[in-house]
Amino acid sequence: MLITKIYKTDEITEAADELKKGELIAFPTETVYGLGADATNEQAVKRVYMAKGRPSDNPLIVTVASFEMMEKYVDNISQNAQKLIEHFWPGSLTLIFKIKPGSLSRAVTGGLETAAFRMPDNAVTRKLINLAGVPIVGPSANSSGKPSPTTAQHVFHDLEGRIAGIVDDGATTVGVESTILDMSSEVPTILRPGAVLGEEIEQLLGEKIIFDRHKVGEKETPKAPGMKYKHYAPDAQVLIVKQKEWNVAYDWAKKSNKKIGIMALNTDLEKNLPDNCIPYDLGSDIHTASQRLFAGLRYFDNEQPVKWILAAGFAEKGLGAAYMNRLRKSAGDRFFEK
Structure with a gap:
C-alpha cells in the first residue's frame, strides 16, 4: 500500500x-x-x-x-x-x-x-x-x-x-x-x-x-464526466424535499424509528426538528447550499450514518440547475412524496 x-x-x-x-x-x-x-x-x-x-x-x-x-x-x-x-x-x-x-x-x-x-x-x-x-x-x-x-x-x-x-x-x-x-x-x-x-x-x-439533459444509459459512452444516471451517491437513500414540504417531511420523519439526516437551509432547520433527525446546515441560499452539498452527503456517510437523507430542493434555474443536477443523481431522481 x-x-x-x-x-x-x-x-x-x-x-x-x-x-x-x-x-x-x-x-x-x-x-x-x-x-x-x-x-x-x-x-x-x-x-x-x-x-x-x-x-x-x-x-x-x-x-x-x-x-x-x-x-x-x-x-x-x-x-x-x-x-x-x-x-x-x-x-x-x-x-x-x-x-x-x-x-x-x-x-x-x-x-x-x-x-x-x-x-x-x-x-x-x-x-x-x-x-x-x-x-x-x-x-x-x-x-x-x-x-x-x-x-x-x-x-x-x-x-x-x-x-x-x-x-x-x-x-x-x-x-x-x-x-x-x-x-x-x-x-x-x-x-x-x-x-x-x-x-x-x-x-x-x-x-x-x-x-443536453438526456440520461446516459449504462452501455452508452458519455461524452463528458458526470452524465451517468446515478452518481454522487452516499450510502443512505437521498430524498429531495421541495421548499414548501418541510413540515410534512418532518411529520413523516417523526414516525420513523430510524435516524434521518436533514440537509436544509438554516431557516428550515430552525423549525421543529424531530429528535431522531440529525441536521446539516446548507447555509442561507443556493450559493452556500452548492458549496456544502457534497460535504453534507459525505458527513452522513462518514460521521453520522443514517438510513435516509432529506435534502433541500431548489428551482432548477441559474446555479440551482447545477445543484439539482448533482442532487437528482445522488438521489436517483427520488423526491419526498407526501
Missing part, C-alpha cells in the same frame, strides 16, 4: 516530481478536488481509473495551466471558443474540442475523437501543472459514484493508500463541478451544468445554445 502524503501549498515542487514519475496526485480547484496524473502517460492515466474504481469508457477532463498548453492537442479553436476562454478562463468552464488524431490516448478520451479541457481558477494547481510540464487529467478525486470531495480530508478518506499524495489548499469555494460545454458540435451544447451559467454563455456569444 502506498503512503499518501498531504502536501502543503509550498511543497508542490515535490508533488510535481511525483507526477513526472507517473504517480497520482490529488489537487485543489475552485470546484472540487481533482485526481491528477500526467495526461501524456497512458499507464499513469489507467491507474486513475483503478484508484477511483471508475469505468474506463468515461472520458477524463484534461486540466491545463495555459491556453498554449491546450493548443498542442486542439487544431481548430473557433472565435466563439476563444471568446469563452478569454472571458471564463481560468474558471469553472470545461470545453470539449475535437483533438488532433493520436494526440491523446484512448485512456484519456474514452475512445472518442474529442477531449474536454479546463484551466482551473486555482493558482496553486496551475503552478503544479507548470512545474510538471504536462497537462494532467482531472476527474474528481473520490471513489467512483460517491460524492465529490471538497476538502483534502475527503480525498484522503476515499483514496488513502491508492495515490501518492494530495495538495491541500483548504476547502473549495464553488463546491460543484465545472460546467461542461461541447464545442465540437454544430451548436454549443451544455452537457453538465455548473457555476458558469448557460445564460452567461448565451449572452457572451450572442446566440442560443443547447442544454
